[in-house]
Every structure is written in C-alpha cells, then in structure tokens.
Amino acid sequence: MKEKFQGGLLGLAAGDMFYPKNNGKYSEETQIALEIATLLHQDGNYEENLPKVLKVWAESHKDNKDIDLMTFFAFENGHPMDSTSGSLAAFAVPAGFYHFRNIPKAIDCARTTIAQITVDSSCQCSCVAAALMGLYAVMDVPFGVWASELMSFVRGIDNDLVDSIKTTMDMSASSEDIESFGKFSKQLNPCESVVCSSLFACVHFHKNFGIAIEVASELSKDPDAATALTGACLGAKFGMKAIPEDLIVRLENKEDILNIGEKLFYGSMKANPV
C-alpha cells in the first residue's frame, strides 16, 4: 500500500515532466501537490496552514508565467478567486490518497482545499472527482466504476453531453472515439477538461503509461495538468512499476518525493484507522 502512495506521487511528477513544454522538469502541478501532501501528513491545522504555505510558494515563484493568474492571486492574497485552472485538479489528488479509507473525508478535504483557491463551484466539484480518482486508484476500484461514477461530478456540461461522454467511456476507444471525446473535452472549462481527459485516458489506456499520458495531453485544455493527474492515478493504481524507467531516472528530487509518499501513507493510517 505504501508503494501505491509513492507510485502516485512519482507518477504525478513523471506525468507532469512528460509534457514537452515543461522541458524535462515537473511544474507547479507537482510542486503544489507535494506541498499539500506534506501539509496533510504533518500535525497541525491543515485548513489554517494551507493558505500560508501557498503564499510562501507564490512569493518564491513570482516570475512563474505558466500558472493561471487567478490561482496565483489566490495564493498571494489568501483569498479564493474565480479560477477554473486545470492545475487545481492535480492539487486535489493528495486528499484522495490521504483519506482513501474514508470517502466522505476525502470529498470534504478535496472541496475545502480547492475552495481556498477558487470560488468556482463547478471547478470544486471536478476537483472532488480528481481526488476520488486518486482514492479509487489506491483502493483498486475497477475502471468501469471510475468512468461511470466520476463523470457525475462534472457539472459544466449539459446532461445530454454527460450521457454522450459516459457512452463514449463505456466503449473501447477507437481513434474516432478519441476525436469525438476531444471535441467534448474542449467545450468544458480547463479544470473539467483535465478531469474528463484523464478519466478517459486512464480507463482506456491504463496498460501503457506513456500512451495514456499522451492521450490525456491531446484531449485536455490544460495538457500538463492532465498528464500529471493521469500519471498520479496510474502510479497509484499499479505502483512504481507502471512508470517507465527512463522517466523515473530523469525525475528531480526523486528521493524527496518517495519520502513524502511514505509519510503521507503513514499519516493516512494514523488519521483514518480501520
């Protein structure tokens, strides 16, 4: 089980790094997710400490042009803004890992984490789905359940469209399915698009980490957030063995990530005893 936590965080970083524009380094999706994971396993008031940690991060990354402006303002000012950034989905994943034994706590933790960054409710709901993807991965819930259940959290599209996506999800994905799913995904806000694309990629392409994150990146409006989320889920579901060796070798701070994964696991056992 500890390997699933470590694999999840390594997969998140590897997926993030895989995106070509990130030049072989992981970006803010991983950095913030690791900050959140660290804060979760530490003693102290999580909700009270989160804005302080985000503010410190923002101060040391003032030149970061990639992060969505509203998300950055939220970090700097300690107030939620109107952001629908796709990165938020990756930030929610550690909550799903940490509370994998208590679904209501995972849902609440993911929502309250994201509510400190954005006021957009549809984005908060999508992030809950992202956290549950992490939880399902740790718990080994079959992919069939992921697809049909988690789509119901995505609210930015009308019901007919949700049904169409569900139908698409239930079929084996041909290139036409991928193309038609891409069209759906581009109609969503970035955060919803990240969650749906990663779901699609995990459900249909989980046997190959590289292909799954490539598909997620193609379909999503925010490619590196989608590759990070997909990597996190596959890493948590199948462990580190799912992540290609060449990606693991190139990862910066690999030992630190493994260490955070280990502490997150033991913290989780303590916070949610059987």
Place this chain on the structure above:
Amino acid sequence: MQKYCLGAAGLLGVLLLTVFLSSCDNSTKPDPNQLAPLIKSGTSVAVSLGMVAVPNSEEALKAAKEALSALDQNVLPILKGDEQGFINGLRKILTLEALNNPELDKVKLVLETAMPLLKKYLPANLADNAVGKIKPEVKLYIVAFFEGAREGLQNYIGDGLRGSYYQDLRGKLAK
C-alpha cells in the same frame, strides 16, 4: 485643484480596493445548485463503496435491500411531502431512525460515516430546533443526501445505473 483631483482619485482607488477585497472574503459560500449534486454524487459513491467494504457480502446485500425499502417507505416520502411533515419528521430522518434494526446496523454505520458530507452544510442543531420554515437550500441538501444514499444502495445491489459494475466487484471480492 489638481491636488483635490488626485486626492479624490486616491480615495476612489481605496474604495474600489475595499469593495474588491470584501468581495473575495475567505468564507466561500457554496452555490446550492452545485453543492446539492456534489452531496448526492458523493453520498452515492460513499454508500456503494462503503457497502462493498462490509465483510459478509451476502448479509450486506440482504441488509442493503431492506434499507433501500426502509428509505423508500419511511424517509423519501416525508422529504418530498409537505413542509410541516418535513419539519416534523426531520429529527427522525437525520438520526436514521428508519434503520433502527439490528439487521441494518452495517448499513446504518455506512450512512453515518457519509453523514458529515451533509451535516457540514446544515445549521447547528437543525433537527432539534426546526419549528418554522426551513431554508430551501437546506432542504435541497437533505434530499440530495438521501437520494444519493438510495442511488448508492441501488448500485451496490446491482439495480442502479452502475449496478453491473458493482455486481462484478462483489463477485470478484467474494472469490
């Protein structure tokens, strides 16, 4: 004159900044129309997977069927009925009295574990103090929770939208 204009512009700037900052206060009030579906979907997931975690799946399945019928007969009609009936029945509903039966203990435990998803958004001591009108969003959240619980039980039993997946999952776990 220029000095007064600059002063007025400065004052206006401060006012606008104050309005801006007060509009981004830390207490994010959720949109009920977004939160209610989240409570429903969240409860459904928590109940289906919570039931999967119950060790004896044969007993769990039997209990889930009975609990579903208890919700249909004793809870959902009150929630969807008139205002007074809703207020009168609220305490019993929120304490899950309909599931007070030793055979339904495990289902009650699963629902109690999911209950924080709802209670976080209810006024304090609502069940004990509800005598007047209940805010529409509060009713929306309570209905969403129990509809989610119903959906979760139905999926677990194998009858719901996602029933076939849970049927497979139960089969795999039983082996």
